[in-house]
Amino acid sequence: MRCLVVADLHYSLPQLDWLVSAAPQFDLVIFAGDALDIGSTVDFRAQIVVVKKYLALIAAQTRVILCSGNHDLDERNAEGEKISRWISEVRELGIACDGDNLAIGDTLFTVCPWWDGPLVKQRIVDQLRAASLNRPRRWIWAHHAPPANSPTSWGGKRFFGDVELVQWAMQYQPSMVISGHVHQSPFITDGSWFDRLGQTWVFNAGLQPGRPPTHIVLNLDENKAFWLAAGEAQWIDLSAPLKRPAATIENPPDWLTSLGRIADPSLARPRAAAG
Template sequence: MRPASVEYTSPPEPDLFFIMDGRHFAGAGAAPVGDDEVAHTLLTQIPTMRLLLTSDLHYRLRHYDWLLGVAARFDAVVIAGDHIDISSTVSDRVQIAALSASLTALSHESRLLVCSGNHDLDSRNPQGEKTAAWLDAVRSGTLAIDGDTVHIADTMFTVCPWWDGPHAREAVAALLAEAASKRTGRWIWVYHAPPEGPLSWTGKRHFGDPALPALIAQYAPSAVLCGHIHEAPHKKDGSWFDRIGNTWLFNAGNQIGDIPARIEIDFDAQVARWITMEGVEEQALG
């Protein structure tokens, strides 16, 4: 049985520079290095967190191809559930094979975090509740999936599975409780369904996750990265961002075409940008 929380750490940082007689050294016994190299190395030592969020790609492989071309620009890429298209004539088995290859390729370009959504469920747990067991096969040191807690730079991420019943819901609560004990700073959840509010609004009704508000109130994560409701950012009274207490919540929504709707979040610059075919909206996070 795999533990509920698996931690992967970023590669070790290079040795800090020290200065002696006006010259810069990379470590004890090292030769002097130039100012340009010092500037480059010092910049790489400053923790950053710039991430790309999208979701609900539903087997649009051209969206995954587009992500492959931009992933290296970000410290982390998040796909917040609903990878499979259950209405497609392509079988789930074939979709899973193609999606697994795409996710693996993406994880070679950037740290990748993917959670399951309600369309991704191919198996059942011992209690008979649906799960996305196929994601287990793509987990790696650079690809975090349901049930993983990972550290990237100065940020801890917890990836939450879609819950299909009380046992899976309790497992999510236990996952977050364990991760909370390890929190030292910024903590971000990947969680497919948003809570009831502007991110869950279809234009006619809400489809919010009933368990999430209490979990946010209990743990106050820095941010929750969601999806699920395609229309929410595009509808009157809907939105691509929300805030509950000190917790920011995001849902990029969905759009037609070859490029996914997405949100770029720069936690160091304290800004988020929602980017769609209609343009760019920006929200300060300060």
């Protein structure tokens, strides 16, 4: 099974265009939060409408997982905690979203919401406890914030990770945690796109402008993870101990190189009219 991992697209339409084009090459697309951008000049409600249309296009081609990030929160619950109501609506498209579990073969994917207070945090606690009772050999979480005190949450001056996530990961030891949130981690000194907590691999693809977005490909059949960014391409062996730095991709498979050849529709020009 090959999984395409992205996060923090923040209403970048060129990056969403690329994601639609790339999706058919994968068995699963994992969107680890922050599809929207609260700082955009585009009305938040309009962003939701547009992003849901993109998600429908992707879901028509492959399986999709979407967890909420801090930019995706559009409502407050009765207790005043911020939640993402619109993300719960994409379940109608067949997308696994906040609070869901998705089993594919021998792998269970658990989709965690962004938590803003004790009520939603307790829902995650209950969700993980219930999922752990019948966990298969491979258990992967989507959780927008990376763990605290990890290179995947290093911002250059301090860590921006989730302390609770560290405790949950150490308790249950999932196979992987897919995150985002801290945009610069993979590109700065002491930061990284990957880490390991005990037996748990942790990933954060990071953010760069333009297309394609920075992304990670998980080849679960071969136990490999690939990270691709502008001018950089690295991979790690998931069956080996943690080792830094990651290896450079020297002989990429055809399916991987084809991602860099996806045409940009914004560059298309209409044929000049004869006259």
